[in-house]
Amino acid sequence: MSLFGFAFKPRRARTAQTARDRLQLLLAHERLGSSSAPDFLPQLQNDLLEVIRKYVAVDDDGVEIVMQREDAMSSLEINIELPSESAPKGAAG
Amino acid sequence: MTTGLKEEQPLGRIVVITSGKGGVGKTTSAAAISAGLAQLGHKTVVIDFDVGLRNLDMIMGCERRVVFDFINVIQGDARLKQALIKDKRLDTLYILPTSQTRDKDALTKEGVEAVLNELKEEFDYIICDSPAGIERGAQLAMYFADEAVVVTNPEVSSVRDSDRVLGLLASKTKRAESSDEPVRATVLLTRHDQARIDQGEMMNVDDVLEILAVPLLGIIPESTAVLRASNVGTPVTLEEPSNAGRAYHDAVARLTGAEVEMRIGSERRPGLFQRLFGRTA
Ligand SMILES: Nc1ncnc2c1ncn2[C@@H]1O[C@H](COP(=O)(O)OP(=O)(O)OP(=O)(O)O)[C@@H](O)[C@H]1O
Ligand SMILES: [Mg+2]
Numbered sequence: 001m002s003l004f005g006f007a008f009k010p011r012r013a014r015t016a017q018t019a020r021d022r023l024q025l026l027l028a029h030e031r032l033g034s035s036s037a038p039d040f041l042p043q044l045q046n047d048l049l050e051v052i053r054k055y056v057a058v059d060d061d062g063v064e065i066v067m068q069r070e071d072a073m074s075s076l077e078i079n080i081e082l083p084s085e086s087a088p089k090g091a092a093g
Numbered sequence: 094m095t096t097g098l099k100e101e102q103p104l105g106r107i108v109v110i111t112s113g114k115g116g117v118g119k120t121t122s123a124a125a126i127s128a129g130l131a132q133l134g135h136k137t138v139v140i141d142f143d144v145g146l147r148n149l150d151m152i153m154g155c156e157r158r159v160v161f162d163f164i165n166v167i168q169g170d171a172r173l174k175q176a177l178i179k180d181k182r183l184d185t186l187y188i189l190p191t192s193q194t195r196d197k198d199a200l201t202k203e204g205v206e207a208v209l210n211e212l213k214e215e216f217d218y219i220i221c222d223s224p225a226g227i228e229r230g231a232q233l234a235m236y237f238a239d240e241a242v243v244v245t246n247p248e249v250s251s252v253r254d255s256d257r258v259l260g261l262l263a264s265k266t267k268r269a270e271s272s273d274e275p276v277r278a279t280v281l282l283t284r285h286d287q288a289r290i291d292q293g294e295m296m297n298v299d300d301v302l303e304i305l306a307v308p309l310l311g312i313i314p315e316s317t318a319v320l321r322a323s324n325v326g327t328p329v330t331l332e333e334p335s336n337a338g339r340a341y342h343d344a345v346a347r348l349t350g351a352e353v354e355m356r357i358g359s360e361r362r363p364g365l366f367q368r369l370f371g372r373t374a
Contacts, residue, residue: 015320015321015324015325016324018324018325018326019325022324022326026156026157030193041160041161041171042161042165045171045175060172061172061174061175063175065175066158066160067157067158068158069157070157
């Protein structure tokens with residue numbers, strides 16, 4: 001190792017550090033039980049649809065939920081596709 | 094956003110990555126193969142069938158973006174479109190993660206079939222990452238397959254389990270139960286270590302193929318690139334070139350029907366020490 005070490009010095013960034021960071025982030029969420037987030041998300045989605053439908057007609061497929069987990073906070077992005085009057089149904093996307 | 098791929102009927106080919114024995118490289122292979130197919134322009138989705146032990150999301154590097162999963166879709170809690178995660182690197186690649194919290198009984202044959210049928214309308218290749226074992230989860234992962242990649246290490250228990258799995262593919266799949274052509278099965282030999290084979294410690298390719306008697310899809314060398322790729326969440330076929338990556342690319346080409354000469358890549362460059370110590374053998 002030490003004899004030939006110089007020849008095999010990693011040119012790449014140390015990936016083990018990345019692995020550790022990714023795991024810490026993921027496991028922190030999973031242990032907190034926030035991995036169970038998907039359990040309330042379907043209900044949230046249905047409730048949202050119901051509320052929105054009071055005002056506009058939206059497709060069942062018209063709601064998109066995007067989650068991004070980060071160290072300090074996670075974000076939940078909810079996109080609702082409002083059908084335009086003229087577009088034929090199902091042509092969006 | 095739409096690529097025009099929808100114009101033609103997609104191929105809709107279901108490929109299960111299976112093995113019987115655990116830890117032989119199924120998930121690594123499912124990730125590498127699906128990314129390789131997507132790179133060639135085939136619209137590809139990779140599904141994690143390992144319910145309760147979600148891992149494919151980490152190997153694909155999309156673990157922070159999981160909202161809905163395969164089970165949510167099967168149980169009608171989410172639309173398929175909402176559960177599919179679009180890969181950030183390749184337009185043609187999607188991931189369908191599994192649930193970390195449920196157990197494998199949450200999968201039903203009807204549910205799996207409905208999801209696969211929907212995916213067939215959109216995708217050229219549907220890659221199913223099977224759980225280990227030969228129980229329900231593994232059987233569901235293979236049931237609807239058109240093609241099977243049996244991941245095998247050159248080691249007795251792995252070869253034995255592969256043989257069991259080949260038996261299941263020939264009897265307990267939809268194709269086996271109907272009069273359709275049987276599932277097309279190939280062996281993917283992984284963690285191949287030429288140095289250990291040379292020392293007589295490990296069975297060679299011919300030994301394994303003779304026993305299993307199915308065609309060879311590829312030979313993936315034991316490689317440090319695999320661990321590095323998993324650390325950063327990138328399929329090894331999308332990482333900087335490595336012997337393992339190249340071997341997976343060759344296997345992918347064969348999967349699509351191309352004829353590629355079989356080569357044995359070794360990460361160890363066995364000539365080096367021989368040269369250093371002046372051996373000419
Ligand atoms: N060609 C290879 N070279 C070196 N290590 C490898 C190779 N292929 C797989 N591995 C390592 O082997 C381990 C198991 O791989 P993987 O998770 O892909 O197996 P699996 O068959 O999906 O396991 P399970 O049965 O638990 O689902 C991982 O640590 C992986 O990095
Ligand atoms: Mg696995």
